[in-house]
Every structure is written in C-alpha cells, then in structure tokens.
Amino acid sequence: MKTVSTATAIMGLPVAMAEEVVAQAGKEDNRPPVIWLHFQECTGCSEALLRANHPSIAEVVLDIINLEYQETLMAGAGDQAEEALHNAIKKHAGNYILVVEGSIPTADMDVCCKIANKTALQSFKEAAEKAAVVVSLGACATSGGIVAIEPNPTKAKGVLEILLDDMKWSEADISAKYLSIPGCPPNPYNVLSVILYFATFGKLPEKGPKIPPKNNLSVRDELAHRPTFAYGRLIHEHCERRPHFDAGRFVREFGDDGHKNGYCLYHMGCKGPETYANCSIIHFNDGAAWPIGNGSPCIGCTEGSVLFKDSIFSLAKVAQPKPASPINETQGRGKESSVAQAAVVGGLVGAAIGAGAVFATKLPKEPEDENK
Ligand code: SF4
Ligand code: SF4
Numbered sequence: 001m002k003t004v005s006t007a008t009a010i011m012g013l014p015v016a017m018a019e020e021v022v023a024q025a026g027k028e029d030n031r032p033p034v035i036w037l038h039f040q041e042c043t044g045c046s047e048a049l050l051r052a053n054h055p056s057i058a059e060v061v062l063d064i065i066n067l068e069y070q071e072t073l074m075a076g077a078g079d080q081a082e083e084a085l086h087n088a089i090k091k092h093a094g095n096y097i098l099v100v101e102g103s104i105p106t107a108d109m110d111v112c113c114k115i116a117n118k119t120a121l122q123s124f125k126e127a128a129e130k131a132a133v134v135v136s137l138g139a140c141a142t143s144g145g146i147v148a149i150e151p152n153p154t155k156a157k158g159v160l161e162i163l164l165d166d167m168k169w170s171e172a173d174i175s176a177k178y179l180s181i182p183g184c185p186p187n188p189y190n191v192l193s194v195i196l197y198f199a200t201f202g203k204l205p206e207k208g209p210k211i212p213p214k215n216n217l218s219v220r221d222e223l224a225h226r227p228t229f230a231y232g233r234l235i236h237e238h239c240e241r242r243p244h245f246d247a248g249r250f251v252r253e254f255g256d257d258g259h260k261n262g263y264c265l266y267h268m269g270c271k272g273p274e275t276y277a278n279c280s281i282i283h284f285n286d287g288a289a290w291p292i293g294n295g296s297p298c299i300g301c302t303e304g305s306v307l308f309k310d311s312i313f314s315l316a317k318v319a320q321p322k323p324a325s326p327i328n329e330t331q332g333r334g335k336e337s338s339v340a341q342a343a344v345v346g347g348l349v350g351a352a353i354g355a356g357a358v359f360a361t362k363l364p365k366e367p368e369d370e371n372k
Pocket of ligand 2: 263
C-alpha cells in the first residue's frame with residue numbers, strides 16, 4: 001500500500017487510479033517479469049535503487065516485480081546465471097521488461113564487455129527481440145554516458161541507437177516499446193514508478209516533455225522517450241535556489257559568502273536551466289539530499305547533449321528567463337495532481353506513507369511556458 005501510493009502520487013495520477021494501482025499490485029501473479037542487463041557502466045544506477053527505503057530493494061524484488069536476472073543482486077554466477085537468463089527469456093517471451101544499465105560497445109574488439117563468450121551487442125539483441133518493453137536506465141544506457149566520451153575507444157552507444165540502427169525498429173516500435181530513464185544515476189522512484197505503471201496499465205507512461213511540444217521532436221531526440229511525469233520540467237523551474245537567481249544573487253567562488261548563504265550556482269556552471277528532470281522536487285536518498293542542495297552545480301546528467309559534452313563550468317543556456325511562480329500558487333493549477341489528491345493518496349496509509357507523497361504536494365501539473 002505504502003509503495004504503490006507513493007509511486008502513484010509521484011506520477012500525478014488521479015486518486016481513483018491510486019486504488020487501481022494498489023489493487024493490481026496486490027495480485028501476486030501480476031508482478032511483471034524483469035530481465036536486467038549490465039553492460040559498460042559503474043553499477044551506480046543499481047546502487048541508487050539499493051538505497052531507496054520507500055520501498056526498500058527487498059520489497060521491490062519480493063513484492064513488486066519478478067526479477068528474473070540481475071547480475072548485481074543474483075546469487076548465481078557463471079553457467080547457472082547464463083542458464084537462468086536463457087530460461088527467463090524463453091519463459092516470458094513477449095512479456096518481460098528488459099532494463100539495460102550501461103552503454104553497449106560496438107567496436108570490433110574482442111575484449112569489449114564479453115559475457116558468456118558473447119558480445120554485449122549480441123546479448124542485448126537476444127534479450128530485446130523478445131521483450132515487451134525496453135527501458136534504458138541511466139545516462140550510459142540512454143546516450144552512452146561517461147563511457148562514450150571522446151575518443152570513445154569502444155564506440156559505446158546508447159540503447160536507442162542500437163534499436164534504430166542495428167535492430168531496425170520502426171518509429172511505431174520505439175513509441176510503443178521503448179522508454180528511457182536518464183540520469184547519472186536516475187532517481188530510483190522514477191524507475192519504480194515506471195515499473196508499477198506498466199504492471200497496472202500494461203503500457204508505458206506518457207512520454208516527452210511538455211515543452212517543447214512532442215510533435216517537434218524526431219524519433220532520435222532523447223527528449224521524446226522519457227516519462228513526462230519525471231522529465232517534463234526543468235530543474236531550474238523548481239530549484240530551491242531559484243529566488244536567488246531571480247534576484248541576481250550568485251555564488252562566484254566555491255566557499256565564498258554567496259556559497260555559504262545558498263545563493264544560485266549558475267555562474268559556477270549549473271546546468272539546471274537546460275536540464276529536464278524532477279531532482280529539484282523529489283531529491284535523492286529519500287528526500288535527504290540532492291546535488292544543488294549540497295552546494296554542487298547540476299551537471300546536466302539527464303541530457304546526452306550536455307553531460308560530458310559541455311564544460312563543467314560553462315554557462316547554461318537559460319531556457320526560462322522569467323521568475324518562477326511560488327509553489328503555493330502552482331499547487332492548485334493542475335487538473336489531476338493537487339494537494340488534495342496527494343493528501344487523499346497519503347491518507348491511504350496514514351502517517352507512514354513515506355517521502356513520495358510529501359514530495360507530490362509540490363508537483364504542479366503544468367510547467368511554465370519558456371516561450372512567454
Ligand atoms: S549512468 Fe552514471 S551511475 Fe549509471 S551506470 Fe552510468 S556512470 Fe554509473
Ligand atoms: S541556475 Fe542552478 S542553482 Fe541557480 S536556480 Fe537554476 S537550477 Fe538552481
């Protein structure tokens with residue numbers, strides 16, 4: 001109850017759907033099978049999930065999903081593990097969620113990320129062909145991430161490129177069966193929310209940002225494939241340091257008086273104004289912390305065109321120069337997500353609901369229009 005209510009609130013679903021999600025998640029045979037492959041990565045995305053407490057990883061694995069294969073968590077190794085993977089692909093063909101963590105090397109090098117004597121590309125294709133949906137988790141899997149920095153010796157690619165270029169998925173296939181959850185690492189609540197949504201409704205959640213409009217995006221644009229509930233808004237829109245940005249109060253040097261007073265980090269290279277994500281709303285470690293809150297500029301880890309492409313200290317393009325609306329004003333604006341909704345959802349589990357529904361009280365339905 002606590003878990004699904006939290007996730008439902010984060011996704012901004014109406015109250016009636018919260019009850020539906022609770023009901024669906026209660027059916028043991030409804031746990032979606034998940035096959036989770038690791039390629040070129042640091043495992044930070046899995047580690048972030050391990051640190052979530054509402055729910056804990058134990059609740060996720062035992063109650064919410066049917067985790068058939070995950071190299072970091074599974075006890076088996078070697079031939080046993082490989083057999084488990086093949087059995088899972090066969091048993092759940094057409095029904096499983098394939099989660100990919102890490103980039104896929106495409107260079108003609110025998111030493112690149114071989115598992116069970118197969119290249120990462122072979123392993124990915126085998127699993128993707130029979131998946132119900134493919135989810136790229138983290139910056140590495142979405143756009144290559146740190147592994148694909150020039151000169152990119154392994155010619156690392158993200159999942160979308162492989163699906164389009166190597167597997168020849170059509171735009172319709174991509175639209176129906178592919179979703180990315182970028183970030184370095186992505187927020188575990190976004191991962192959980194997507195899995196619960198798929199388990200409940202049998203399809204992926206709405207994708208793309210509110211701004212720019214979805215019809216302006218090509219199939220190769222990574223903005224088009226993210227869940228809107230998590231990546232529909234800019235970090236800058238709801239940043240706690242935004243009043244300082246609007247008032248022209250900036251940190252000019254780490255450790256200066258502005259830094260000590262929590263001023264805006266724009267001149268320290270903060271990429272919040274061009275980075276779409278909900279970090280500024282739901283934070284990490286169950287709401288305890290997030291980079292900007294800790295005094296570190298956002299590095300744009302959800303944007304493949306920014307992360308490790310732009311210099312850490314280069315100034316971000318400010319997509320939204322007008323002042324932010326106060327949180328109190330925006331709460332009542334949405335048709336679906338509101339304080340009342342979060343309160344009712346929270347009421348399902350009383351005071352023990354966890355951090356997610358509390359964050360949901362800060363969620364406006366519509367982002368500001370950057371073109372105004
Ligand atoms: S996206 Fe970041 S945290 Fe995730 S595997 Fe890649 S480098 Fe690690
Ligand atoms: S520039 Fe960065 S620190 Fe400043 S308000 Fe925007 S997101 Fe926050």
